[in-house]
Amino acid sequence: MDTPRPDSPPPHPSRRGLLSFAAVSGALAALGGTPAFAASAAPTRPTDSPMLSKGTSTELWWQAPADDGSMITQGLPVGNGRLGALVSNDPGRERLFLTDATMWTGGPNSTLDDDGQFPYGRADFGSFTLLGKLTVDIPDHDLSAVSGYRRALDLRQGLVTASYVRSGVTYRRQVFASLPDDVVVLHFTQDGGGRYTGAVSLDGTHGETTTGVPSGRYASYGAEFPNGLRYGAAVTAYGSGGTVAVEGARISFRNCGSLTVIVTGGTDYAPDAAADYRDPSLDPRKLARAKVLDAAEHSATTLLHTHVADHRRLFERMDVSLGTSTALQRGMDTWERIGARHTDDTPDPELEASYLQFGRYLMIAGSRGSLPLNLQGLWLDGNDPDWMGDYHTDINLQMNYWMADRAALSDCFDAFTDYCLAQLPSWTELTRTHFNDPRNRYRNSTGKIAGWTVAVSTNIHGGMGWWWHPAGNAWLCNSLYEHYEFTQDRAHLARIHPMLKGACEFWEARLLTTTVTDPGTGETREVLVADSDWSPEHGPLDAKGITYAQELVWALFDNYRTTCGVLGRDGAYARTVAGLQKQLYLPQVSPRTGWLEEWMSPDNLGETTHRHLSPLVQLFPGDRIRPDGSTPAEIVEGATALLTARGMESFGWANAWRGLCWARLKNADNAYRLVVNNLRPSADGSNGTAPNLFDIYEVERGRGIFQIDGNFGTPAAMIEMLVYSRPGHVELLPALPEAWSESGSITGVGVRGGFTVDLSWRDGRPTEVTVTSVGGRTTAVAYGDRSRKVTLSPGRSVTLRDLGR
Numbered sequence: 001m002d003t004p005r006p007d008s009p010p011p012h013p014s015r016r017g018l019l020s021f022a023a024v025s026g027a028l029a030a031l032g033g034t035p036a037f038a039a040s041a042a043p044t045r046p047t048d049s050p051m052l053s054k055g056t057s058t059e060l061w062w063q064a065p066a067d068d069g070s071m072i073t074q075g076l077p078v079g080n081g082r083l084g085a086l087v088s089n090d091p092g093r094e095r096l097f098l099t100d101a102t103m104w105t106g107g108p109n110s111t112l113d114d115d116g117q118f119p120y121g122r123a124d125f126g127s128f129t130l131l132g133k134l135t136v137d138i139p140d141h142d143l144s145a146v147s148g149y150r151r152a153l154d155l156r157q158g159l160v161t162a163s164y165v166r167s168g169v170t171y172r173r174q175v176f177a178s179l180p181d182d183v184v185v186l187h188f189t190q191d192g193g194g195r196y197t198g199a200v201s202l203d204g205t206h207g208e209t210t211t212g213v214p215s216g217r218y219a220s221y222g223a224e225f226p227n228g229l230r231y232g233a234a235v236t237a238y239g240s241g242g243t244v245a246v247e248g249a250r251i252s253f254r255n256c257g258s259l260t261v262i263v264t265g266g267t268d269y270a271p272d273a274a275a276d277y278r279d280p281s282l283d284p285r286k287l288a289r290a291k292v293l294d295a296a297e298h299s300a301t302t303l304l305h306t307h308v309a310d311h312r313r314l315f316e317r318m319d320v321s322l323g324t325s326t327a328l329q330r331g332m333d334t335w336e337r338i339g340a341r342h343t344d345d346t347p348d349p350e351l352e353a354s355y356l357q358f359g360r361y362l363m364i365a366g367s368r369g370s371l372p373l374n375l376q377g378l379w380l381d382g383n384d385p386d387w388m389g390d391y392h393t394d395i396n397l398q399m400n401y402w403m404a405d406r407a408a409l410s411d412c413f414d415a416f417t418d419y420c421l422a423q424l425p426s427w428t429e430l431t432r433t434h435f436n437d438p439r440n441r442y443r444n445s446t447g448k449i450a451g452w453t454v455a456v457s458t459n460i461h462g463g464m465g466w467w468w469h470p471a472g473n474a475w476l477c478n479s480l481y482e483h484y485e486f487t488q489d490r491a492h493l494a495r496i497h498p499m500l501k502g503a504c505e506f507w508e509a510r511l512l513t514t515t516v517t518d519p520g521t522g523e524t525r526e527v528l529v530a531d532s533d534w535s536p537e538h539g540p541l542d543a544k545g546i547t548y549a550q551e552l553v554w555a556l557f558d559n560y561r562t563t564c565g566v567l568g569r570d571g572a573y574a575r576t577v578a579g580l581q582k583q584l585y586l587p588q589v590s591p592r593t594g595w596l597e598e599w600m601s602p603d604n605l606g607e608t609t610h611r612h613l614s615p616l617v618q619l620f621p622g623d624r625i626r627p628d629g630s631t632p633a634e635i636v637e638g639a640t641a642l643l644t645a646r647g648m649e650s651f652g653w654a655n656a657w658r659g660l661c662w663a664r665l666k667n668a669d670n671a672y673r674l675v676v677n678n679l680r681p682s683a684d685g686s687n688g689t690a691p692n693l694f695d696i697y698e699v700e701r702g703r704g705i706f707q708i709d710g711n712f713g714t715p716a717a718m719i720e721m722l723v724y725s726r727p728g729h730v731e732l733l734p735a736l737p738e739a740w741s742e743s744g745s746i747t748g749v750g751v752r753g754g755f756t757v758d759l760s761w762r763d764g765r766p767t768e769v770t771v772t773s774v775g776g777r778t779t780a781v782a783y784g785d786r787s788r789k790v791t792l793s794p795g796r797s798v799t800l801r802d803l804g805r
Contacts, residue, residue, distance in 0.1 A: 036082055036100070036101060036102045036266065036267065036269050036270070036271070036369075036370045036371065037082065037100065037102070037265075037266025037267055037268070037269070037282065037284060037287065038279075038282070038287075039287065039290075040180070040181070040182050040291070043180030043181055043306050043310075044180070044306075045298075045302060045305070045306055046305050046306060046309040049305055050305055050308045050309040050312055051157065051304075051305065051308060052156060052157060056156075057154045057155070057156045057157055058154070058155040058156045058354060058357050059152050059153070059154050059155070059156075060152060060153045060155065060334040060354060060358070060693065061150060061151065061152040061153075061333050061334055062150075062151050062152070062333050062334055062335060062691065063149060063150060063333050064149065064151075065088055065089045065090040065091070065143065065149070065151060065162070066086075066087070066088040066089060066090070066095075066692070067088075068088060068090070068093075068095055071086045071088065071095070071097055071381040072086070072379070072380070072381040072690075072694065072705075072706045073682070073690035073691055073692060073694060073696070073706070074088075074690070074691050074692055075087055075088055075097065075379075075381070075692060076089065076151070076153045076160045076175075076692055077153075077362065077365060077377075077378070077379050077692070077694075078158070078160055078175055078176055078177040078184065078365060079177050079362075079365030079366050079378045079379075080177040080178055080179040080182065080184075080365070080368065081101075081179055081364075081365070081366065081367055081368025081369045081370055081378075081412075081415070082100060082101050082102075082182075082266070082368070082369060082370035082371075082378075083098070083099070083100055083101075083131075083177055083182065083183075083184060083264060083265070083266070083378075084098070084099040084100075084101075084177065084365065084366065084377075084378030084379055085097060085098050085099070085134075085175075085177060085184050085379075086379050086380075086381065087160050087175045089151040089160065089162040089173070089175075090143065091138065091141040091142070091143055091146050091149065091162070091164050091166075091171070092137070092138050092139060092140075092141040092142040092143060092145075093135060093136070093137055093138070094135070094136040094138070094173070094186065095133065095134070095135055096133065096134040096135075096175070096184065096186075096263070097130060097133055097379075097380060097381055098130065098131045098132045098133065098134060098184070098233065098263065098265065099128075099130060099131050099378055099379060099380050100131045100231070100265060100266050100267055101366075101370045101371040101374075101378055102229075102266070102267045102269035102370065102371060102460060103128065103129050103130070103131050103229075103231060103267060104126050104127065104128055104129070104229065104269075104459060104460050104461065105122060105126040105127050105129060105225055105226075105227060105229075106122070106124065106125050106126010106127065106227060106388075106459050106461060106463060107124075107126060107227045107461050107463055108426065108461055108462050108463045109124050109125045109126070109459065109461070109463030109464060109465060110430055110433075110434070110463065112434055112437055112439050112440065113439075114439065115439070116437065116439035116440040116441050116442075116467075116468075117466055117467055118455050118457075118463070118464045118465045118466060118467075118468075119465065120388075120457060120465035120466045122384070122388060125388060125390070125457065125459055125463060125464075125465040126227065126388065126459050126461065126463070127383065127384070127385065127388035127389060127390075128374055128376065128380065128385055128388060128389030128390070129205070129206070129380070129383040130205045130380050130382065130383055131204075131231065131233055131265045131266075132202060132203060132204045132205060132208075132221075132233045132265060133202075133203050133205060134184075134186075134200070134201070134202050134203075134235060134261070134263050135200070135201045135202075135203070136186060136188075136198065136199075136200050136259075136261060137198045137199050137200075137201070138196055138197070138198040139197075139198060140166075140197070141164075141166060141171070145166060146164040146165060146166045146171075147164065147165050147166075148163070148164055148165040148170075149162075149163075149164040150162065150163050150164070151163075153361075155315065155354070155357050155358060155360075155361040156312065156315055156316070156357075157308045157311060157312065158176055158177075158307060158308065158311035158312075158315070158361070158364070158365070159174055159175075159176050159304075159307075159308065160174070160175040160176065161173065161174050161175075166194070167194075168192065169190055169191065169192045169193065169194035170190065170191045170192065170194075171188070171189075171190045171194055172188070172189050172190065172191070173186065173187065173188045173189070174186070174187045174300075174304065175187075176304065176307050176308075177307075177365065178295075178303060178306060178307035178310070179307070179310055179311075179368060179369070180306045180307065180310050181291070181294075181295045181298075181303055181306060181307070182264055182291055182295075183262050183263065183264040183291055183292060183295045183303075184262070184263050184264065185260065185261070185262055185295070185300065185303050185304070185307075186259075186260070186261040186262075186263075187258070187259075187260050187261075187300040187304070188256075188258060188259040188260075188261075189257075189258045190257065190258070193257075194257070195241070195242065195255045195256060195257060196239070196242075196253060196255075196256045196257075196258075196259050197242075197253065197254045197255055197256070198252075198253060199247075199250045199251065199252045199253070200219075200235060200237050200250060200251040200252075200253070200261055201219075201249065201250045201251075202219055202220070202221070202233060202234070202235040202263060204221050204223065204233070205382075205383055206223065206225075206383070207223075208221040208222075208223045209221060209249075210249040211249055212246040212247065212248055212249050212250065212251065213246060214245065214246040214247075216246075216289070216293070217236055217237075217238075217244075217246055217251075217293075217296075218234050218235060218236040218246070218251075218289055218292060218293065219234070219235050219236075219246060219249055219250065219251055220232060220233060220234035220235070220285055220288060220289050221233060221285065222283075222284060222285030222286075227461070228276075228278060229267050229268065229269060229278070230267060230268045230278075230282070230283075230284055231265065231266065231267040231268070231284050232265055232266070232283070232284035232285025232286070232287070232288045233263065233264065233265025233266075233285075233288050234263070234264060234265065234285065234288035234289040234291070234292045235251065235261065235262065235263040235292060236251070236261075236262050236292045236293060236296050237251045237253060237259060237260060237261045237262070238259075238260050238296060239253050239256030239257070239258055239259040239260065240256060240257045240258045241255065241256055241257035241258070242254050242255035242256035242257065243255070243256075244256065244259070258300075260296075260299075260300040262292045262295045262296055262303075263292065264288050264291045264292055264295075265284070265288045266284050266287065266288065267284055268280065268282040268283075268284055269460065270282075271418060271419070271422035272422065273422065273423070273424075273425035273426045273462055274425070276461075277422075277460065277461050277462065311364060314364050314408075314409060314411065314412075315357075315360065315361070315364060317408035317409070317748045318357075318360065318407055318408040318409075318746070318747055318748035318749070319745070319746070319747045319748070320353045320356055320357065320744075320745070320746045320747075321349075321353060321743075321744050321745045321746070322349040322350070322352055322353045322739075322740040322744045323347070323349030323350070323739070323740055323742055323743060323744055324349065324350065324743075325348050325349055325350040325351065329348050329350070329351065330350070334351075334691075334693070335681070335691045337351050338351070338679060338680075338681045338689055338691075338693075339681050341676070341679060341680075342679070342680040342681055345676075347739035347740075349739065349740060349744075351679075352675070352679065352718070352739075352740075355679060355689075355693065355714070355715070356407075356714075356715040356718050356719070358693050358711070359403055359407070359711050359712050359714065359715035360403070360407050360408075360409060360715065362377060362708065362711055362712070363403065363404060363407070363409050363412045363712065364409065364412065365378065366378040366379075366708075367400075367404075367412040367413075367415045367416075368411070368412060368415065369415070370415060371415060371419055371460060372391070372397065372400065372401070372415040372416040372418075372419045373397075373400045373401075373415075373708060373712075374389050374390060374391050374397075375387055375389050375390060375391075375392060375396055375707055375708065375709070376389040376706060376707070376708060377400075377708035377711075379694075379706070379708075385705075386699060386705045386707075387457070388457075388459075388465075390457045390458065390459060390465065391419075391457065391458045391459070391460075392456060392457055393454050393455070393456060393457070393458060393469055393472035393475065393476060394456050394469055394472060394475075394536040394537065394612075394614075395536070395612065395653065395657070395709070396653065396707070396709045397416070397476075398475055398476070398479045398621070399653055399656065399657070399709040399712060399713045399716075400416075400708065400709050400712050401413055401416050401479060401483075401712070402621060402660070402712065402713060402716040403712045403713070403715050403716040403719070404416075404483075405482070405483060405486035405487070405750040406486075406716055406719045406720070406723075406749060406750050406751075407715060407716075407719060407748075407749075407750070408748035408749070408750060408756070410483070410486060410487050410750060413483050416479070416480070416483075417480055417483070417492065417495065417496065419460075420476055420480060420496075420499060421495060421496070421499065423458065423460075423462055424452065424498070424499055424502070425462075426461075426462025426463075427452045427453070427454055427458075427462070427464075427473075428451070428452040428502060430462075430464060431449065431451065431452045431453050431506065432449060435449055435453065435468060436449050440468055441532065441541065441542060442467070442468045442470055442531070442532055442533055442534075444509060444510045444531055445512060445531050445532070446509060446510065446512070446531075448509035448510075449506075449509055450502075450505040450506055450508065450509040451473070451501075451502035451503055451504070451505035451506030451507075451508075451509070452473060452499075452502045452503065452506060453468065453469070453470050453471075453472060453473040453503070453506050454468075454469055454472040454473055454476070455467060455468050455469055455472070456468075456469045456472070456536075467534065469536075470506075470510065470530070470531070470533055470549065471530070471533065471548060471549040471552045471553065473502075473503040473506060473556075474503055474507070474549075474552035474553050474555065474556040475552050475617075476499075476503075477496070477499055477500045477503045477556050477559065477560075478552065478555050478556060478559060478621075478622070479621070480492075480496045480499065480500075481493075481496065481500065481559040481562075481563065482621070482752070484496075484563075485727055485752040485753065485754075486750045486751070486752055486754070487750075487754065487774065487775060488753075488754035488774065488775025488776055489775065490566065490567070493563055493566060493567060494567060496563075497563055497564075497567060497569065497570075500556065500559060500560045500563055501560065501570065501573070503556055503560075504556060504557065504560050504573075504577050504580075507530075507553050507556070507557075507580070508576070508577075508580060510530065510531050511528040511529065511530065511531070511553075511580065511584075512528065512529055512530075512531055512544065513526055513527070513528060513529075514526070514527060514528075514529050514544070514545070514585075515527075516585060516600075519588070519591065526583070527583055527584065527585035528580060528583045528584050528585065529544050529545030529550065529584075529585050529600070530544065530545055530546060530549035530550060530553065531544060532544055533546050533548075533549050534546075535547070535548050535598050535599065535606065535612075535614045535615065536548065536612050536614050537610075537611075537612055538606035538607045538610045538612065539598065539599065539605045539606030539607075540599070540605055540606075543599045543600070543601075543605070544600065545585055545599070545600040546598065546599055546600075546614075546615075547587040547596065547597060547598050547599070547614070547615040547617075548598075548614035548615060548617055550584060550585055550586060550587060551586070551587070551615075551617050551618040551622060551624065552617060552622075553584065554581060554584050554586065554618075554624070555618065555622050555624070557577045557578070557580060557581035557584070558581060560574065560577050561574050561577055561578055561581070585600070587615065587635075588638075589634050589635060589637070589638035590602040590603070590604075590638070593641070594637070594638060594641045595638055595641045595642040595645060596615055596616070596635065596638035596639045596641070596642045597615070597638075598614065598615040598642070608645050608646070609645065609646055609647045609650075610646065611650045611651055611654040612654070613643070613646060613654075613657050613658065613661060615642060616639055616642065616643060616661055619639050619643070619661050619664055619665070620657070620660040620661045620663075620664050620720075621660070623664075623726050625639050625664075626664075627664070627665055627666060636665075639661075639665075640665055643658065643661050643662070643665070646658065648670065648673060648674060648677065649677065649687075650687070651687055651697045651698070651707075651710070652678050652687060652688075652695035652696070652697060652707065652709070652710025652711075652713070652714070653695070653697070653707065653709040653710045653713050655674045655677050655678050655687075655710070655714070656674070656678065656709070656710055656712075656713025656714045656716065656717055657713060658670075658674050659671045659674035659675055659713075659714065659717035659721075660713070660716060660717045660720055662674065662735070663717055663720040663721045663724070663734065663735040664720070664724070666734050666735050667735060668721065668735040668736055668737040668738075669737065669738075671717060671720075671721050671735045671737070672721070672735075672737035672739060672740075674717065675714055675717060675718060678695065678710055678714045679714075682696035682704055684702055684704075685698055685702050685703045685704030685705075686698050686704060687704070690706070693711070694706045694708070694711065695707060695708065695709075695710030695711045695714075697710070719746070719749060720734075720735070721734070721735040721736060721737065722734075722735075722736065722746055722749070722759065723746070723749045723751060723757055723759060725751035725752045725753065725755075725779075726752050726753070727752050727753040727776075727779075728753055728778065728779055728780060729753075729779060729780050729782065730751050730753070730755070730757060730771070730779055730780065730781045730782065731782045731783070732757075732759060732761075732766045732769060732781065732782065732783040732803065732804075733759075733761060733764070733765075733766060733783065736761070736764060738764075741761075741763065741764040742762070742763065743760075743761065743762045743763075744760070744761055745758075745759065745760040745761070746758070746759055747759075750774075751779075753776040753779045754773060754774050754775035754776025754777075754794075755771050755772060755773055755774060755776045755779055755792075756771075756772045756774060757769060757770070757771055757772075758770040758772075761804070765783070765804035765805075766783050766803050766804040767801065767804055768799060768800070768801050769781060769799070769800050769803065770797055770798070770799045770800075771790050771792065771797065771798055771799075771800070772792075772795075772796070772797040773792040773793060773794045773795060773796055773797075774794065774795075775794050776792070776794075777791060777792065777793075778790065778791045778792075781800060781803065782803075783803040783804055786802075786803050788800055788802075788803065
């Protein structure tokens, strides 16, 4: 097949198939979202180049490609919120491990086993799996035949690049995942008369058969899981100065001066419980072919510029500087810097700032327009991720989104909301039919049932796995409500109101009345306590009134009352909930240990250094326990003592949670140490950071896994160290460590109450702060004992320069 002029796609049949899918977007409009894989509107193309000049980007770089057997720790991630890939950048054999957020086996999983648990395996609950693997073989570009190799991840532009020299010619490639075009693009170029010869192959990982269509210039496959989920993928390519042709199941290219490869895929998943989470009108294979051919109508430059403009629109809402690194640090590649930071224990503020921005990059790449980020985010190296790559409701799903509003990425939070609302009918039905099953050890002693709750694990098909997790409904609701605190978005509040109400109804049916004695006065009183439960994830399995549940339910009731007041709804039930909240037992400090009690017992009934901080859920992410005088001193001291006992060494996500709690207690040294602990290099699967900056969780000695919540929780802790907020109050530099104190700045920080903050500091004191309203009206801005009241109309800003004097 002859190819056209350089950097231009070949002509091909018209955009067949696209309009036949147009009705799909409207089919689920009532759910507030669109199908995960559907026809896209024609993207807006930028009129000017959005590319940044060299030296102005936020770039991480390495001196070697990823090994095919270590992609999860070495492959560089790209994603468009639904479609993701790990990229190897091997000169002679480029490999992409492709994922789609909805590529899940399993099903509703709606039965309990003899122990009262939901089955939890790949055969029943199901698993997140690979969509496929893309290979671009360039046989005469073997790594041993090239020099000057370098690859990079440009966080600001959402772009993976690689370059090397062969026979005096510099070869370059770019890889990116475009949301506007809904494809992954690989673009190969060279300087100085070089040529590319090789083949492109697209392979499934579940026994699929790929076929090529020479007349259509693509290769594709389609299949169906036993659960009825249909899926498909397709690839096309075009080049310049040579030939590109479909040969069997592969696309060959010969003597091309440049080459562009475009791949996409997806499933017929739909966020609609009434339709069993399927859209039968979708043909994923056909749609994948239509999408790659549509994208191939445009040059690689056009596709790149469209993607970069879209990515920068989100990424550049926040900028951060934590100080200046040394010339020696700047001269190292990223993996060398991580090792040096750990070995020398010398602050590397630019690396630390890049780690925060890497978390934001992953959020943009992994949470837009589809499902929320699961335990692995959007990236896999096989079909058997630990814990099935699921949605854990006892910390991990929530932690994935602690960063979003704080880091100027509120848009990315919507995937979390959409998921919960789409699953709610299934969760409600499973609660009604199964929660009071006699095999469920956590069933309601009252015999009543109402509303909804969840198990520890959830999948995308409305199914649950492992134990019931009664307080999980409260934690999910509190996370959704906090998004409103940041955005002041009443439409969001109206969407989640039924979820909050159903969770309150569940707890109204579940709470038990018991009598407690005040240890100081000896007086007795009746209180409401949670029925038998487990303090995630340790201690007795059947304790009543665990602190974790009491605190989450207290916050749920408080948030529901506020929601009803803002929306002007359900006044009578809000008053009922207020009465329940007033009677809730709240934790005390143990006279024996001096710690905040995790159970209604003066004794610690579990592991003293356990990874979970379940009893401190109202220190963070909640805000009932504050070191500002509004909380009894003994409660703050008890929380501090318990946090101290938990220690400073754990898994990435657990370190992040500890760091956030220490930031709330204004202990900068401990908060910073926990950030640094997560940035240490992972060796032989130990806890820490992989070469590609993924957080590694050591599940057993010598075996670590990627679990993405540490990549989000740690940046959240870093932001919380710089700016603390609650509705009506913003505090500057509450836990600024010495390593960042000389000078720094951060822009776009979301704060509760409906504002954003741009902050600069020098010598540990704020020099300037700009507050902008995104819906809030009045807040106090404080530093130390200084405070200024700010009143703004939405969209207006004010700059303060006197707080740090």
